Amino acid sequence: MxxxxxxxxxxxxxxxxxxxxxxxxxxxxxxxxxxxxxxxxxxxxxxxxxxxxxxxxxxxxxxxxxxxxxxxxxxxxxxxxxxxxxLGMGDGRSGGHGPRTAEGRGEPTEWTYISSARPSRPADQLAALTAAVVGPPRADPPPAAPYQLTLLDPSAPGPAGPAAPAKGNSPAVRAGSPRAERQPGHEGVGDVPTETPEPLRPRPPRDHSPSSRGGRPARRTAPDEVASVREHVRFFSQQADRHGGGHIRTTLAASLAALVRRLRTGGEGPHHPQLVAGAARLSYLLARVYADEQRHGLAQRAFLTAAELAEEGDDPEGVALVRRALSSQAHQLGHRRQSLALAEAACASAPADAAPSARAFLFAGLAVAQAGQGQRLRALAALRSAEHELARSPADLTTGPECPDGEPVGAYQDAALHYQAGQVRAALGDRDGAVRELRSSLRFRPEGECRSRALSEAELAELLLAQGRLEEACAAWELFLEDSALIRSGRARRARDRMPRLLRPYAQEHCVQGLLTRAGMPLGRVTAE
Missing domain, CATH: 1.10.260 (434 Repressor (Amino-terminal Domain))
Structure with missing residues (x-):
């Protein structure tokens, strides 16, 4: 409609x-x-x-x-x-569409996402992002929101103009300004690709000692609360890669909504920053789910919320990972200049004690962004740095490789690095190299990672078709259909929808007819379009 x-x-x-x-x-x-x-x-x-x-x-x-x-x-x-x-359309509430609330509870919904300032507190932002998903009487998709380049531009005001909260200009949110964060005399990873970027200096530890609020002692955060959040992060991360975001959106949003109530009550003690950092990782996963469903405006807002929570939870590595994820999203949407600025910012802000797998993840993202801008030598050097860091990383047998576009919360392994190496090769015009890397990625990818395998297989099929290798492309698409039948993923659906258009010139070929018949796509529709 x-x-x-x-x-x-x-x-x-x-x-x-x-x-x-x-x-x-x-x-x-x-x-x-x-x-x-x-x-x-x-x-x-x-x-x-x-x-x-x-x-x-x-x-x-x-x-x-x-x-x-x-x-x-x-x-x-x-x-x-x-x-x-x-826009000259009144206050934006015209047309009989005033500001709405979720079932009368006062939770901000579509109006918040589109035209007003994001809530100043990360907990309120999470409430806005999850209310429409978990509210009664049923779990509905959230309203759409535009992907806003101004949210990535450090020189522009926030979504609400000059009245935006000061938090919106923090390094965690205004992630497109890497050069302002580098130490004097240091040129950053993008300019010295064979060296590791000098990280931001760690901030002084915050005082999390107990204090009174309103005459009552503040509640101390217990270790079991932190452990529970970490287990939720691990579980949802695995499920997203195995079965797609569509299967976990409601339960993930419900978990975050419950955590919002805990964050709003406040907390004290040495474990509270870890709880906030755990909330940042869950917000990161919610953003991945929205991105997988092709709801990039909401994904962007969830990523930005994750960055603010990570900063609040004294987790600079989490901030760097979010910047890297925002870079990947911008690259996917074709905003290559913003993607490179975010990738550089991610590497520049990584702490000195970041895990090797996290550093490999950051360097791989930088390589993809540089390749997207045609910086061949720098992209290949950053890719070598990613390979070097991953070789230093201990094997993690408790979490499988993460999603093909490489946005890990726990581990970053060979399958994801080969996938991103394929993206680098493809952007640089080396299709043969991209095909080799994607096939290597699939060899390393566990069978249970159905969503990750499906997206890699679809991309491999399209690369093979572009090279005129029709039968190999159809074979890759056959595997894609097998894996995509087991998942709920917007990206996989979009890849499936591209098949008839791409195969239309070959509709008379036997392998194409068999493939489309299996996919349930009428041959008449393909030939007539």
Whole structure:
């Protein structure tokens, strides 16, 4: 259903929006296409055209969700933040879509995600990100939110402009400013690729001694609470790679919602920072789930919340891992400049005592981002650094290799590194090398990692097809269909949806007909499209 179906007509033409559109030098059709692309980033299918834009210019008001996409499209084109309130559409609540709450509980939902400042406290941000998922009467998908480049730009104000909380400009959130964090005279990993970046100096330890609040002693965080959160992190990380985010979204959100209540009550003692750091890892996993479902706007917000929690929990390694994850997400969405800045920031902020597997993960992400920018020598050097660090890492038999796009919470192993080496080779134009790396990744990948295997197999099939190796590509897609039948993953569904379009020129080939028949895709549909 088109989100603009219940719009409200204002008799006054929208001269403000017309002025913004004129400044972009876009045609109305190009503007509509840009909004559709933003919807795809957030997992929403939009089919606006120039007539839709013309109605908005005459005074029609789309829903608040769509206004968020409009504002982000203009922000990207103009190179400055444009908020919903600057669109000339009232306060963003027009069209009969005022601010909504989750079942009357006062939890922020769609309005919070789209047009207002993120809550200042990470616990409140988690509440907003999980309320729609776990609220009664059933677990529903959360509302869509646009992926915002301004959240990654250190020179721009926060989502709400100058009124955004000061926390939003902390190093954990404003992760796109690596050069400001490096020590004087040090050029960073990107410029000296064979050396390890000098980390940020550790901050003084915080005082977590018990204190009174309102006359009552603060509750001390117990070790068993921390152990429970760590077990949840391990379990959900494994399940995400084995079965996809769709299977764990509701239970993960419920676990986080329960943890939110604990964080809001406060805590003291030496174990409390570990509890907050554990909450950061769970928020990180929620972001991975949203990204897997192709809800990148929500994933971005969950990653940023994880960064703030990691900083609050005195976990600089966690901050670096989140920056790396944001880099991977930006690369996947085609924002290569932001991806490289985030990857550099991740390496620059890694603590000196970071685990070798974590350092390998960071260097591999840097290699992918540099390859995406055509920096061949630096990318290959960073990849060698990742291989060196992983060779120093002790084998971890309690957690399997993480997801193909490499966003580990526990371990980072050979399968993930080979996958990212394949991404580097592909970006540098070495398709043969990319195929070899993906096949190596699949050899190292355990059979139970169905989601990870499925995504690697789909990518391998597309690479083989691009080389004209049709039968090998079909064989890879056969394996993809086997593994994807066992998972719930938005990325896997999107890969499956690409098959008919990619195979259309070969629809008469026997191997293609057998593959599409097995996939349940009518041959007539393939040949007719």
């Amino acid at each position: 088109q989100p603009d179906a219940r719009h409200r007509r204002d008799p006054t033409p929208n001269s403000t929006l017309r002025g913004l559109l004129a400044e972009t030098q876009w045609t109305q059709e190009a503007f509509a296409r840009a909004i559709a692309r933003l919807g795809a980033e957030a997992g929403v299918r939009l089919s606006y055209d120039r007539t839709s834009v013309a109605r908005w210019l005459r005074g029609s008001r789309p829903s608040p969700r769509v206004q968020g996409f409009i504002a982000e499209a203009l922000s990207r084109r103009l190179g400055r933040p444009v908020t919903v309130t600057q």
